[in-house]
Amino acid sequence: MANTATDLTEEDAADLQFPKEDDLSTFSRCNIFDNSDSTYCANCYCEVQSKYILCEKCKVNICLSCFSNGAEFLNHKNDHDYRVLSTNFVLFENSDWTAEEELKLLDCISNYGNWNLITQELPNRSVNEIIQHYEYFYLERNGCKGFPKVNFPDVALFPELVVPYRFRLADTDEPPRYLSNTVGFKSLAGYNPARSDFEIEFDKGAEDILSNLEFVDEDDPHYELLTKLQCSLVEAYNRRLQERQRWKNLIRSHGLLLVRKTHSWLKRYDNTINKNIYEKMIRFMQLCKPTKFEMLMEGLHRVGELKLHISRLINLRKIGITTLAEGRLYFKLKQSHEANKKSLKLFRQDPALNWKACKDSNFTIISKCSRRRSFAPIEISGMPGYSKLSPQEADLCSTVRLVPVTYFQLRDTLVSECRKNGSVSLQTARKLLKIDVNKTRKLYDFLLQEGYIQKTSSSIS
Known part of the structure; x- marks a missing residue:
């Protein structure tokens, strides 16, 4: 069809659906969509939205604004045959997503890389629906076999997620029953397994509140006031009892009955989290469930380990080591060097093999003189601070x-x-x-x- 009306308005051009009998979904699989510039206007280079014009002769896209103004460029003339296309059609088979949604999805993935932000741009789609659609039609290439193939690493093929933390639920089991006046009994922080309770109560002075309560005679003119005061004391005592029970449950649930075991557990974080930090963190133990607090501590521990590894890698890079093979060889040679250095030191200390010292007649006296022992330097790279x-x-x-x-x-x-x-x-x-x-x-x-x-x-x- 020849286009003789060059002064069409944008609304008139949008209403033209030519050819009427063609199914736009079949045209969506045309090779024009293989062109990387197929979604941009060939005249003004703006991205076409919703409806746009396809020149049948030049095979180029024209936005409605340029079409309504009768724009002519390159070999295109405003009397060429054309089609009015729309992005409001289903692009892939077995899918209810329109081409406009597909374009918006790809743009959001490129701009955001966050599923929650993508959901805001596609309010009619849920997060799981967006993820499943993208994985099925794009990553698995069910939408088009021409899509690039994604090579999944071995880590992504694991059936279960490997977590860096461990649950210490065994620590909440019934502790052993030590004999009284033993070290093991003292390490239970006053807990008596036979009674399933503590020998020394938390806030042991709570009962002192009620020790001075006396019976109030009803004929006393201050009977109501004294009764309210006594009720207030009883309520305060009940609150202290609740706090005592809360601390008991906290010690049991977090596995803090064995004092030595608790200290050894915290000692594990000395080089990664730092003592000053984890001593402050354990104050928040009462606000978390045991497994949640364990996950928090193990997560911080893992961060500290990664910092140590990164610091060691930086030190290796400073001395010129850039590959794993060079690193293995370096540590192997370093270990061999330390062993040879230690054996040489022992050799020099042996009076039977040190011929220089044998020349001295007073060698026996010199050998008895104690020299201060020198210690080897420690490796501090990666430590806190x-x-x-x-x-x-x-x-x-x-x-x-x-x-x-x-x-x-x-x-x-x-x-x-x-x-x-x-x-x-x-x-x-x-x-x-x-x-x-x-x-x-x-x-x-x-x-x-x-x-x-x-x-x-x-x-x-």
């Missing part, structure tokens, strides 16, 4: 065998003392820190050298 250390501080912590968090606490103690008195002596530092004297001396000298503290004139050496 490691990222805040300067290279000099990291070297000091590794050599002196101090955890970064402990180093910060000791440093802040000496710095605050220096600010208070204007200077700090070595003797004062030993009294404040209360650690090994050699560690104190090295830490004290380092802080003096770095300018954190100032030395007093009476400081001892």
Whole structure:
């Protein structure tokens, strides 16, 4: 059909459904949709929405605005035959999704990557419906065999989700019945398994509230007031009893009966969560169910482990190791080096094999002289607070065998003392820190050298 009316309005062009007898769903499977630019106007390059025009001769798309203005471009003339197309048709077989919804779905996935936000753009579809549709027609390529094939990793093929946490439900079982006056009995935090109750009650002074209650005579002029006061005391006692029972249930449900086992469980988080943090976290134990709190702690523990791994990888990258094979070889050689270093040290300490020491006539006397044992540096990379250390501080912590968090606490103690008195002596530092004297001396000298503290004139050496 020749188009002679070039001044059609946008509404008139939208009402033209030519050809009437054609099924637009069959046209949707035409090869025109294989063109990457098939949804854009060939004149103004805007994205066509809802209804648009297809030039039968040029095989290009034209938006309604350009069509109604009689736009001519390239080889296209405004008297060419055309079709009025719409995106309001079903694109795939066995589906009730229109082409317009399909376009909106793909655009939202590209822009958002979040199913909840996509649901807001498609209010008539639920989250599960959107996910199932996308997986069936696009990922599994049931909509078109020309879709790119998705290679699923082995992790995605596991039948069950692997979780990083473990439930400690066994800790809530009935504890063993130790004999009285034994270490095991004391480790139960006062719990008596034979009575299934605690020997020492929580808030054991709660009954003192009722100890001074007396009978009130009805003829007393203040009978009503005294009765209300006594009722208030009884209500307060009941609230304290409820709190006592709540703490009992909390200790049982979270498996806190065995004190030593609880401490060993928390000790597991020293290097990943940090003692100061998990001591604050356990205060919220009363607000969570046992499994939920366990999941929270194990999740934080897993985060700490990942940080340790990342820190080690960063250190390996700094020394030029970029592949797993190089990393395995590095650790293998490092282990061999440490073993050889240890055997060489033992060899030098053996008087029968150390020929240099044999030249000295006083060798027997020298060998008896005890030398201070030197300890190997520790690996502190990835520990809590490691990222805040300067290279000099990291070297000091590794050599002196101090955890970064402990180093910060000791440093802040000496710095605050220096600010208070204007200077700090070595003797004062030993009294404040209360650690090994050699560690104190090295830490004290380092802080003096770095300018954190100032030395007093009476400081001892």
